Amino acid sequence: MAVPKLSTLPTLRRQHLLVEFTSLKQACPDGVYVGLTPGEPSLWSGVIFVRDGPYAPAVMRFQISFPDSYPKSPPLVTFQTDMFHPLITPQSTYIHSTDVHDNGTVSAADEERLPPGGFSLRHGFPDWFSRRTRKATEREQSSGDQATRQTPHRPPPPADLSSGGTSGSRNSAMSQSPGFFDTKRKDVSIFELLRYVRSTFDDEDVLDTIPLGAAGNPGAWDAWRSHRVENGKVFESPLILGDEKAAETSEARQGSERKPGGWNWEGVWEERVKKGIATSLSESVMFGGTATADDIIRFLNVGDDELNSIRENLLRTLDHPS
Secondary structure: OOOOOHHHOOHHHHHHHHHHHHHHHHOOOOOEEEEEEOOEEEEEEEEEEOOOOOOOOOEEEEEEEOOOOOOOOOOEEEEOOOOOOOOEOOOOOOOOEOOHHHHOOOOOOOOOEOOOOEEOOOOOOHHHHOHHHHHHHHHHHHHHHHHHHHOOOOOOOOHHHHOOOOHHHHHHHHHHOOOOOOOOOOOOOHHHHHHHHHHHHHOHHHHHOOOHHHOOOHHHHHHHHHHHHHOOOOOOOOOOOOOOOOHHHHHHHHOOOOOHHHOOOOOHHHHHHHHHHHHHHOHHHHOOOOOOOOOOOOOOOOOHHHHHHHHHHHHHHHHOOO
16 A cells, blocks of 8 residues: 655644644543554554444454645545445455545546545545545645745755744745645544544444445445344435435446345344454454554463453552552
8 A cells, every 4th residue: 555655744744643643642532542653654553442332342453544635635544454344445356436426437547446445434524525625635736746846945044033933934834835724624633533433333323324425335334224224223314425426326326237225135234244353353363463564553462360460560550650
């Protein structure tokens, strides 16, 4: 998976990512743990311990890759743990495009196509995927690149001027990062993003509100709704995205020879999810060599005696802090 190099991230955005990462040490959603890739603040590794809800007690590994234009553009969340989930693209194939509602097609050149394991953020953060937002971001990137090419290198101002905090120095910092100080649109924090991702595993109500157009795995979306209906859930009306062309997904499915919504999904969700949870908790996955080379969060397989000793030491530290 291609990620932006450290040198290509604007300095202010790099600082923004580091500040957000530091803040998560003090307040991170329950059950979520993240680590920073050494020397590369744009690539994070994380683990979600699902403690409640329909996917408990799964352990989900994921990565977050931040583009140069973040927070104007969404990060890419990719799960290494294979799970049958409405928002996670299956590991076996490219199946979902985040741009499908703009042109109704998926092509090999589709830059917004989710990779295997990709997590769709369309439901939780629709503003990131609106046409207006994408076009504005593209214009900012284009103007920023052009300014970089046309503006010659200028040496830093003398120490007595830069330390004075003049308005000129502040304006220069702003111009180096187009749109970063724009307060008209509220940026999404990493805490909000992680909390939303976790909620799609432990909150049935969140899963119920996902529209088909936002699904990364339409089959899992159908299976989940079938599972809910079997358990007495009544869906009042079809769910669609708040986009003028969101209905294209439904029209495309109506014109297909075999509509997934018409298949028999009885028992499919329970079987697939139960298998996925068991796999995520297996020793080969938790403690074996299946983790990717860039995974910085690893688990240690310890016995009960050693675990109790570690617990006692932690409690002793909390009772008698140094």
